[in-house]
Amino acid sequence: MIEEAAKLLARSRFAIAFTGAGISAESGVPTFRGFNGLWKKHRPEELATPEAFRKDPYLVWEFYRWRMDLIRKARPNRAHYALAELESMGILKAVITQNVDDLHREAGTGNLIELHGNIFRVKCTSCGYGEYLKESGKLEEFLAQRNLPQCPDCGSLLRPDVVWFGEPLPRSALNEAFRLAERADVVLVIGTSGVVYPAAYIPQIVKETGGRVIEINTEESGITPIADVFLRCPAGEAMEKLMT
Numbered sequence: 001m002i003e004e005a006a007k008l009l010a011r012s013r014f015a016i017a018f019t020g021a022g023i024s025a026e027s028g029v030p031t032f033r034g035f036n037g038l039w040k041k042h043r044p045e046e047l048a049t050p051e052a053f054r055k056d057p058y059l060v061w062e063f064y065r066w067r068m069d070l071i072r073k074a075r076p077n078r079a080h081y082a083l084a085e086l087e088s089m090g091i092l093k094a095v096i097t098q099n100v101d102d103l104h105r106e107a108g109t110g111n112l113i114e115l116h117g118n119i120f121r122v123k124c125t126s127c128g129y130g131e132y133l134k135e136s137g138k139l140e141e142f143l144a145q146r147n148l149p150q151c152p153d154c155g156s157l158l159r160p161d162v163v164w165f166g167e168p169l170p171r172s173a174l175n176e177a178f179r180l181a182e183r184a185d186v187v188l189v190i191g192t193s194g195v196v197y198p199a200a201y202i203p204q205i206v207k208e209t210g211g212r213v214i215e216i217n218t219e220e221s222g223i224t225p226i227a228d229v230f231l232r233c234p235a236g237e238a239m240e241k242l243m244t
């Protein structure tokens, strides 16, 4: 199977990657399904909603600060670096991710589409203010606080710049992702359960426009039925084999 996947990639004219939480599991970042009950018995889907934020912004900010603190200590793993290398070799044209953990960027991926936002960015709930805490160097101080963060421009509440359930994805990112999927002849799907929409349409669009689907996952997922090659293997291990 690895040989077949390597051949498909080597012969590809326009290959892209589509990733989920599973690619960051080996970096110590819990997957969504692995999360259940991980944080104070809450399911992430309960807290990652506009309703939850309206009802209890303290609880939601505590949840996101906990995740930001956990994720900032994580480092990219072999799978993240392999995708960045495939891009620098000109084989991979883009990485489309559902992850908000910034690990693809840290690994050196250039053409990165973050469909669900980035946990280290905050934005104002009323004016257009936004800040990337890693760049502004305010991350430490931000995580040390327990208060509700306020917008320095208008004083309103700041929220994590991620897409919550029931919220539309950023139009530009979604259009770019669909455009890439239509153009791709190969998609490398890594570590996703493939149940969250509209993101999960990406591999289907590649398939429907004549492309091939290579899936890497430790177990079958919602994508497996359309996979031409299924590698049941941890992402780091599979990508290492693919690169050698």
Ligand SMILES: CC(C)NC(=O)[C@H](Cc1c[nH]c2ccccc12)NC(=O)[C@H](CCCC/N=C(/NCCC(=O)O)S[C@H]1O[C@H](COP(=O)(O)OP(=O)(O)OC[C@H]2O[C@@H](n3cnc4c(N)ncnc43)[C@H](O)[C@@H]2O)[C@@H](O)[C@H]1O)NC(=O)OCc1ccccc1
Residues within 6 Å of the ligand: 019, 020, 021, 022, 023, 025, 026, 031, 032, 033, 034, 048, 098, 099, 100, 116, 162, 163, 164, 165, 166, 167, 168, 169, 190, 191, 192, 193, 194, 195, 196, 197, 198, 199, 216, 217, 218, 219, 220, 221, 233, 234, 235, 236
């Ligand atoms: C749960 C699901 C059924 N619900 C949805 O899809 C909903 C509703 C919906 C919309 N359309 C539909 C159509 C059909 C059904 C439902 C819907 N979608 C939405 O709400 C979207 C927004 C969805 C985005 C939500 N935000 C996230 N994240 C950011 C926040 C945050 O992170 O805090 S989603 C979040 O969960 C998802 C988790 O999935 P995975 O990444 O796949 O992770 P998971 O844990 O599930 O699986 C891990 C996999 O890895 C594998 N694995 C584990 N270890 C390894 C390993 N080592 N190696 C390899 N693989 C491994 C495992 O086997 C497993 O398969 C990711 O997308 C992640 O980003 N918005 C919207 O539709 O808006 C409408 C709209 C339109 C216009 C105007 C108004 C409204």
Ligand SMILES: [Zn+2]
Residues within 6 Å of the ligand: 124, 125, 126, 127, 128, 129, 151, 152, 153, 154, 155, 156
């Ligand atoms: Zn503001």
